[in-house]
Amino acid sequence: MAADPLFELLLRMGDNTLILAQRLSQWCGHGPTLEEDIALANIALDLTGHTQLWLGLAGEVEGAGRDADGLAFHRDVWDFRNTLLVEQPNGDFGQTIMRQYLFDAWHVLQLEALRESSNPQVAEIAEKAIKEVSYHQERSSETVIGLGDGTEESHARMQAALDLLLPYVGEFFANDAVDEIMKEAGIAPLPDSLRSAFDEQITPVMQAATLTVPDTDFAHSGGKSGRQHSEHLGHILPQMQWLQRAYPDASW
Amino acid sequence: MSAADHEWPLWEIFIRGQHGLNHRHVGSLHAADAEAAIRNARDVYTRRNEGVSIWAVRADDIVASSPGKKGPLYEPANSKVYRHPTFFDIPDDVGAM
Amino acid sequence: MYAQMVKSTGTGVKSLDEMDPRERAFQERIDAGEKIEPKDWMPEEYRKTLIRQIGQHAHSEIVGQLPEGNWITRAPTLERKAILLAKVQDEAGHGLYLYCAAETLGVSRDEMTRMLLDGRMKYSSIFNYPTLTWADMGAVGWLVDGAAIMNQVPLQRTSYGPYSRAMIRICKEESFHQRQGFDIMMKMANGTAAQKKMAQDALNRFWYPALMMFGPSDKDSVHSAQSMAWKIKMNTNDELRQKFVDQTVPQAEYLGLTVPDDKLAWNEERGHYDFSEPDWDEFYDVLKGNGPCNRERLAARQKAWDDNQWVRDGLLAHAQKREAMKVAAE
Numbered sequence: 001m002a003a004d005p006l007f008e009l010l011l012r013m014g015d016n017t018l019i020l021a022q023r024l025s026q027w028c029g030h031g032p033t034l035e036e037d038i039a040l041a042n043i044a045l046d047l048t049g050h051t052q053l054w055l056g057l058a059g060e061v062e063g064a065g066r067d068a069d070g071l072a073f074h075r076d077v078w079d080f081r082n083t084l085l086v087e088q089p090n091g092d093f094g095q096t097i098m099r100q101y102l103f104d105a106w107h108v109l110q111l112e113a114l115r116e117s118s119n120p121q122v123a124e125i126a127e128k129a130i131k132e133v134s135y136h137q138e139r140s141s142e143t144v145i146g147l148g149d150g151t152e153e154s155h156a157r158m159q160a161a162l163d164l165l166l167p168y169v170g171e172f173f174a175n176d177a178v179d180e181i182m183k184e185a186g187i188a189p190l191p192d193s194l195r196s197a198f199d200e201q202i203t204p205v206m207q208a209a210t211l212t213v214p215d216t217d218f219a220h221s222g223g224k225s226g227r228q229h230s231e232h233l234g235h236i237l238p239q240m241q242w243l244q245r246a247y248p249d250a251s252w
Numbered sequence: 253m254s255a256a257d258h259e260w261p262l263w264e265i266f267i268r269g270q271h272g273l274n275h276r277h278v279g280s281l282h283a284a285d286a287e288a289a290i291r292n293a294r295d296v297y298t299r300r301n302e303g304v305s306i307w308a309v310r311a312d313d314i315v316a317s318s319p320g321k322k323g324p325l326y327e328p329a330n331s332k333v334y335r336h337p338t339f340f341d342i343p344d345d346v347g348a349m
Numbered sequence: 350m351y352a353q354m355v356k357s358t359g360t361g362v363k364s365l366d367e368m369d370p371r372e373r374a375f376q377e378r379i380d381a382g383e384k385i386e387p388k389d390w391m392p393e394e395y396r397k398t399l400i401r402q403i404g405q406h407a408h409s410e411i412v413g414q415l416p417e418g419n420w421i422t423r424a425p426t427l428e429r430k431a432i433l434l435a436k437v438q439d440e441a442g443h444g445l446y447l448y449c450a451a452e453t454l455g456v457s458r459d460e461m462t463r464m465l466l467d468g469r470m471k472y473s474s475i476f477n478y479p480t481l482t483w484a485d486m487g488a489v490g491w492l493v494d495g496a497a498i499m500n501q502v503p504l505q506r507t508s509y510g511p512y513s514r515a516m517i518r519i520c521k522e523e524s525f526h527q528r529q530g531f532d533i534m535m536k537m538a539n540g541t542a543a544q545k546k547m548a549q550d551a552l553n554r555f556w557y558p559a560l561m562m563f564g565p566s567d568k569d570s571v572h573s574a575q576s577m578a579w580k581i582k583m584n585t586n587d588e589l590r591q592k593f594v595d596q597t598v599p600q601a602e603y604l605g606l607t608v609p610d611d612k613l614a615w616n617e618e619r620g621h622y623d624f625s626e627p628d629w630d631e632f633y634d635v636l637k638g639n640g641p642c643n644r645e646r647l648a649a650r651q652k653a654w655d656d657n658q659w660v661r662d663g664l665l666a667h668a669q670k671r672e673a674m675k676v677a678a679e
Contacts, residue, residue: 018427025421025430028437029414030649032657033260034445035281039295041438048431055427069426093660139291146284146667147660154663243425243483250541252425252483258658259459260665262452279518280449282458285668296442299435300522316388 005181006119007061008081009188011071012178012224013110014054015082018072019233020103021047022240023090032093039139043100046132053125073244077229077237084223085168087233091161094147094154098161101144104137105201106172109194118186141205148209155210162206163214170219173198263289264314265297266307275307283308351409351473351497353564353636355402355582361571362578379580384510387453395579396454400461401470402581403451403512408465408472410444412646416480417489425483432529433486439526443519450511466651474632475562477640478554484537484544488551490530492559492597498527499593500563503583512581531600538604545605552601553609557627563590565629594622 024044031037055068066074085103090096111133114126148158173195182188206213222228238245243252260282266275278297283289289308298306365373372392378385385391417437424430448458464470475493480486501523505516537548563586567573576582601608612625634640 022422025434028421028434029411029418029441030653031441032653032660033282034411034441034448035283035292035296036660037441038299038438038445039292041434041441042295042299045431045434045438048427048434052427052431072427073425093657135294139295142287142291143664146288146664149670150663150666151659153659154666157659239422242423247541247543250425250544252429252536258662258665259457260661262449279446279515280452281445284664285671288664288668296445299438299442318388 004061005178006185006187007058008178009182010054010058010061010122011079011081012083014051014058014068014071015080016086016103016107017047017054018051019080019082019236020086020100021045021051022236023086024096024100026090027096036093040096043136043139046129046136050125050129050132053128057121057125069244073241077233078226080229080233080237081224081226082233083168083171084220084230085165085171087223087230087236088165088168089232091164092157094157095161095164097140097143097147098158098165100136101140101205102165102169102202104133104140105198106169106194107133108137109197109201110172110189113189113194117188122187144205144211145209148206148211158209159211162211166214167216167218168220169198170217171221171224174219174221176225260284262311263293263308264311265289265293266309267293267297268305270304275305280311286310351406351413351500351562353405353471353473353562355398355405355572355576362574376578379508379578383508384513385508386510394575395581398576398579399509399512399581400451400454400456402576403447403454403515404456404461404464404470405472407444407447407451407461408470409476410440410447412465412472412476412650413493414440414444415646415649416476416478416642417486419480420483420486423483424486429533436490436526436529439522442522443515446515446518447512450509450515453511462650462654466647466654468638471636472646473562474635474640475558476646477635477643478558479642481554482547482551484534484547484551485555487530487533487537487548488555490526490528491534491600492530492552492555493562494523494527494530495597496559496562496589496593498523499589499596500584506580506583508580534604534606538606548604549606552606556609557631560590560593560624560627561629561632561635563587563593565632591621594624598622 021044024040024047027040028037028044031040051072052068055071059066059068059071085099088095088099108130111126111130115123115130117123117126144158147154149155173191175190175192179188179191183190203213223230243250261284262280263283263286264280265278267278268275281289281292281296283292286308290306293306293308363372365376368376371390375385375389375391375395385395414437417433417440421430421434421437424433448461451461452458461470465472475496480489498520501516501520505513505520507513507516534548534551537544537551539545540548565586567586573582573585577585598608598613610625612623614623616623635643638644
């Protein structure tokens, strides 16, 4: 393995929050109601704050003089370590909120475990983030329930969103060499150890939402390892990074 | 169904701040139900850490005094001026009170 | 000032003697600095004018999210992204407060939205101009928010209670908006040659549209006179425009940028800057729908409304089902 596993772990955390925040911020000014518009922006703001912490720490750990902005704005697709789920397009509001809930359900469990990390800086960031992320989950789960159990149309859209996105969930729970080393060092949990708690979280929510969890074990992968992202990331990055790349001498 | 029936009901939001003061009316918002009203209030009215406890009341359920009765409702209080600290003339020598 | 050209339908300001007793009592309360509250009696024209004005102000906040929202995904640093997102989110909040204030006058938010979408209600002309570079985020904060504040600060004292309270909350929250804009401008003006060029270009494009925000001269307008008597308009358009120019020109000098006006000069005698009027033909064109971005702005609002009807209906249907179950269980 080329890179420091701790650096990899921190990129995985920070890239997930960075790319999801970027996606969510596209809703600003276009939400279903002002209340929902404001709520989505709050989630994007929280995640942007987490990104600064995770990528900031990643830069420190790397020790190559890159800060959070350096990492966010000056890496290309193959260097990103976010899961495929968060780079999926916003789609309709149902797709956005389903993506959010599936992410939140994993995120809460991951942060709960990271709070116990043997690395005090990791534990500290997790401690700060978990309060906000618990609220994200409360809001997204209730919205999934409301729309799943709403009208015929809203139910159909939420079912379609779940069918579309569930195959992107497996990636969060697949162990790899980085995870094994992090587990060994007591820094992070093994991803597959969170799976049953995740299922326990989403099952009653999907039930209340009258949605059927598709019976498939298939899981897309390639995001968190950086092996093969979706084409979508290749469109997110140029937009996000354009100013930094076009005016490399400028400070903003 | 008329267009208006589609609209989420209006809620009045009351927030109690950090320092233990009474819940205070901060404004209104729309939400489909009470739980959503609380969540929306958190997102809309506590963006700057303004509060620790939120009440949401359906605007329709608020009972308000009628403006015409202003006299009878408030006159008794107005006559009890001694309830206000400035009623009492305390000599400067006494110091802060 | 996000409310331009709001017409009261009155025919001129009546003197107290010409008013019927109710109207006179109402005007005397306003003259005495009392607030009018939703359940109080009010002249129908006062109510209608306020709905138009607060509605237009609210629409301006939410349409105003779009030109700045345009740059959130392209902000050059994580911190700038967070600040801009927080600012544009505040605008949604301000729109919300204002719609709620207007709702106390007996019009629903959905009704006002429909009136915006079908063109019966307007929003400020400024938001029909494009944001083309990052410096525009600076110029919008500095000039557009700066101009808005000129109008919003005195409106905290407006006669209608819910409007006044909304403005107080808005002014409190907005204090950082203009500063973040000026901060971007400072960074750009002191930056590389390209950044400085962007900053000057942004000032060139936004200067006159910002002056237009105050609306044409209204010193002889009966509508304005009535609104001022009712204390729902606190200053004439010309007063505010002059104040804006006087405040902004030294700031431009500080930045080392040139205000695009050959006639701009300090007038010692008046104690104010002399300046060129904006092109009012352009202003009326923009109001009529022919600004550079009118179609895009309304189309974006229309799309948000249409595409998400199912969300609003879905959450309401769920709430009603749950309520019905609760009632059945009792």
